[in-house]
Amino acid sequence: MLLLGVSACDTWDEDINVNPNTPNGLLDDDNDNDVDPSVFLVPMLWSTVDGFDYLAWNVIPAVCEYHGKTKSLSQGNRHKSWHAFDDSGFWVPMYSAIRVVKNLRTVAIKAEDSRYEAIADIWESYTFSMLTNLYGDVPYFDPISDDPPLLSLYDRQSDIYPAILEKLKMAGEELNRTDAPINASSDLIFGGDMLKWKKFSNMLRIRLAMYMSDVATEEAKVILQEILADPEAYPIMQSNDDNATFKNDPIERPSVLFKLSKGKIEEAPFSNVFIERLISLRDPRLPIMAKPVRQVHSNPDTHVLPSNPGAVKYAGQLYGITTDNAHASQWNGGFPFASALGDFFRKEDVTGQPLIESASTPTLIALYAEQEFFLAEAIERGFATGDAQMHYENGIQASFDFYTAEFGSDGYEGAYGSEGVDSFDEYINQTSVSYKGGRDKLTLIAEQKWLASFFLGLEPYFDHRRTMLPELRASSGAENFGPNGSGSKFPSRAAYSDAELANNPANVEKARASGYDVPIKSDESRNEAKMWILQNSDLQMPIFQEPVYSSDYPIIQSIEGSGTDFKQWYDLHWKTMFWWE
Secondary structure, rough: OOOHHHHHHOOOHHHHHHOOOOOOOHHHOOOOOOHHHHHHHHHHHHHHHHHHHHHHHHHHHHHOOOOOOOOOOOOOOHHHHHHHOOOOHHHHHHHHHHHHHHHHHHHHHHOOOOOHHHHHHHHHHHHHHHHHHHOOOEOOOOHHOOOOOOOOOEEEEHHHHHHHHHHHHHHHHHHOOOOOOOOOOOOOOOOOOOHHHHHHHHHHHHHHHHOOOOOHHHHHHHHHHHHHHEEEOOOOOOOOOEEEEOOOOOOOOOOHHHHHOHHHOOOOOOOOHHHHHHHHHHOHHHHHHHOOEEEEOOOOOOOOOOOOOOOOOOOOOOOOOOHHHHHHOOHHHHHHHHOOOOEEEEEEEEOOEOOOOHOOOOEEOOOHHHHHHHHHHHOOOOOOOHHHEEEHHHHHHHHHOOOOOOOOOOHHEEEEEEEOOOOOOOHHHHOOOOOOOOOOOHHHHHHHHHHOOOOOOOOOHHHHHOOOOOOOOHHHHHHHHHOOOOEEOOOOOOOOOOHHHHHHHHHHHHHHHOOOOOOOOHHHHHOOOOOOOHOOOOEOOOEOOOOOOOOOOOOOOOOOOOOOHHHHHHHHHHHHHHOOO
C-alpha cells in the first residue's frame, strides 16, 4: 500500500518518503566540512542509552532475580509472559540510534578526524551487540551501508558477530595511546580520554568472545589470546577508573531511576534471592545497594523475618509469584516489609520522592569488575592462560570499590552486628567465596559476577542466559505458562517489534522460519527457538514449590484462613529457592 501511495501521489510532505535507515538531512550540505564532530557525540551516546535504560530497570532485574516484582503478571519474575521484553520500545530506539551513529561518522570523515570515526564504530558495535543478543538474527549489513534499502534484509547472528568483532578490533587499533583528547564536555562516558575508548573496544571484544564461546570456541580463543598476549596493542581496563558509565544529569538527561514514580519503585523491591545471598555472605554491598525494611514482623511462625543478624533489617520480596497482582503484593505484608533501592542508586525524601541528586546516577555500560570475571572464566575454561583466581578476586574487589563498600562502616555494623567479617581477605576466605574452598569454580565466578552486575544494562540477562549460572530457580506455578511465555525456562529471546511486523513482514517471516534451530510459529516456539550463540545451552530452570494462596502465605489479617500452612511451607521449601543451600 505504501508503494502504491508513493507512485500515485506527489503532494505529500517530503519527510514521508525519508528512509528511516539513513542519516537525517542535516549533513546533506556539501559545505558542512567545518562542522565539529563533537556536536554529534552527545546525541549519539544518549540515543542508545535512553533506548535501553528503562528496559534495564523494569525488566532485566526481574528476569535475573534481582527484583521480586509484585505488579503485572507479564513481568519477568512472574514467568507468565515475556512481552515486557517486546513492549519496551527497544527495537525502534536502537535502530534510530544507528542513524545518529552515521551522523557522527559522516562528519568525522569530512573533518578527517579518525578519533571520532573510531568512536562511532565502537558505539555502533555496542548498540548492535545488544540488538542481536536480544533478538538473534537482525538487519545489520543493510542499515550500516551507505545507501540502505527501505526494507532491510535480516542477517544471521553467525555473520553479525564476526563483523562486529572485526569492526571493534579495527576501531581500537585506529586509536593511539598518544591521541589528543576529544571534547571532554561532549564525551559523557570517558571525558575525552582516547585510551579509555581503546580499552572499551577491547573490553567489548572480550565480552562478545565469551558470549559466543560455546558455539565458536576456537574463534573466541583467538580473540582472547590476542588481547591478553599484547597489552600494548590491545590495552584493557585496569581499574574502576576505566569503567564505561554514561554521566546522567538533572537537566537534560536524568537517570531513569530519578524519573521513576514512587509507585513504580514500590512495584519492584529487591527479591528474597538477591538479599538472602548478600546476607549469607556477610557482604558489605548490602547496606549500600539496598534500603532497610520499613517494618519488621516479630513471629517466625506467621511471617518471614529478616535473616540478617544486625539491628538494621533487610529482606526481599518473594521471587516468582504467579498468582494475581493483588495476592502477590500481599505476600508477607507487602512493600513495607521488603528492601528497595539503596541511596547509591536513588536517594529519597521521607515521602519516597527522589532527591535531585539521584538524577545524576550513572547508567552502567561496561565495568572493570565484569571484565575480570570474564577473564577468570576464560582462564578456568582453558581459553587463555593466566591466574583465574587473581582475576576472580580482582572482580570482587573492584565491585566493593565501585560501591565504596567497607567492612568497618556504620552501615555494615548495622546489617551484621558482631557477626560480620573484618576484612576483604576474611570475606574471600569464606567457604562460599574462596576460590579453593571446594565449590564449583564456574559457579563461584558466575555468582560474584551476578552480584556485581546489578543494573548493568541488559548484560546480566545475556550473561546468565549463556551460562545458566548461578542456578536461578523458577516457581512451580511458572510451569503453567509455557504456551504463552517461557514457563519455567529462562527466556531465550524477545519477539520482533510490531513496527517490523507491519513494515517489513516478508523479511521478518523469513527470519522466524530459518534464523533459529526451530521455526518460530507462536509464543511457545519463540522461547524454544535458540539463536546461534545459544545452540549449546539448556534454558530449563530448577523448580521450587510456590506457596499456595492463601493457606501457604504468611498470615494476612484481612483474609480468614490465610497462613494456616505457612510454617510448613516455609520449613519445607524456603531454602530450596537458594542454590547455595
